Amino acid sequence: MSRVSADAEPPGAIEAVAVLGEEVRRRLYYAVRAAGRPVSRDEAATAVGISRKLAAFHLDKLTDVGLLRAHFDGIGRRGVGRKPKVYEPAEAAVQVSIPVRRHELLADILVHGLLAEDEHGGARSASLEAARRRGIDVGAAEREKVRPGRLGPERALALAEDVLARNGFEPGRPGRGCVRLHNCPFHPLATAAPELVCGLNHAFLSGMLDGLQAHAVDAVLAPAAGECCVELRHGDG
The missing domain is CATH 3.30.1380 (Muramoyl-pentapeptide Carboxypeptidase; domain 2)
Known part of the structure; x- marks a missing residue:
């Protein structure tokens, strides 16, 4: 697993830490990590007790800063219609150290x-x-x-x-x-x-x-x- 330093690596480390400062977002992130498999918006919402719409907003924020990866599941709901969007942890871990340590x-x-x-x-x-x-x-x-x-x-x-x-x-x-x-x-x-x-x-x-x-x-x-x-x-x- 790669580790991301705020100075030396991709510049999203500070943004990622800021995103995790919001409690609901942090709970969603840990819920996805704990699942051990791709998680849909409905499943994530149920895991932390919030609406699907709010879960979708926070999951996409976590994806934007590189903490989660999103893709569409291979099987549509009941075999027809739009495939559900699912989320799983990204490979990079976030580390912010001031001054930088390597x-x-x-x-x-x-x-x-x-x-x-x-x-x-x-x-x-x-x-x-x-x-x-x-x-x-x-x-x-x-x-x-x-x-x-x-x-x-x-x-x-x-x-x-x-x-x-x-x-x-x-x-x-x-x-x-x-x-x-x-x-x-x-x-x-x-x-x-x-x-x-x-x-x-x-x-x-x-x-x-x-x-x-x-x-x-x-x-x-x-x-x-x-x-x-x-x-x-x-x-x-």
């Missing part, structure tokens, strides 16, 4: 590292390589989308900023030639195991720069309290 990314990197530890002489080395490969994939996908051509230092930093902002790192420019990352998406795990997590973070960001082909920029370990342990610099930074 524990699922860290977990994915560690799992791939454990699966490949025999190839790399240990779980730590394999996890670092998994983090680098994931970063390369992220950077290469951005480069394919933007097609920026050859990247000079400032253009490379600006492009990296865009990618990092979407992934919750909260980049900022303390000066020319440097991007400082004000949020660690892996906190508080980075506090519990700083050497491991900061190493993975550094490998991920170095890989991202390689994927972007941002050869004039380096990811440098520069720990600071309350911020990411890595910053991006080019030679004049």
Whole structure:
């Protein structure tokens, strides 16, 4: 099941949380989830004790923000007439975290590292390589989308900023030639195991720069309290 972060993923997370703030709508959502099968408007209305018309209104609101999926049942009522509209939970879960946390990314990197530890002489080395490969994939996908051509230092930093902002790192420019990352998406795990997590973070960001082909920029370990342990610099930074 995918998890939706309000900053880094589809922008409907905030809207979805707001929709669930309405009590009847929230009860309908949980009723559909509990059913374990597609639910019609009549069934949903009966489950929470409201009219069919009101249930239809709230079910469609839940569908609009991506919490439910709607489709028409394959069999019309009594074999004739219009097929009933039914609802079931969407696959995406909604998670809103401020500041952004990306524990699922860290977990994915560690799992791939454990699966490949025999190839790399240990779980730590394999996890670092998994983090680098994931970063390369992220950077290469951005480069394919933007097609920026050859990247000079400032253009490379600006492009990296865009990618990092979407992934919750909260980049900022303390000066020319440097991007400082004000949020660690892996906190508080980075506090519990700083050497491991900061190493993975550094490998991920170095890989991202390689994927972007941002050869004039380096990811440098520069720990600071309350911020990411890595910053991006080019030679004049």
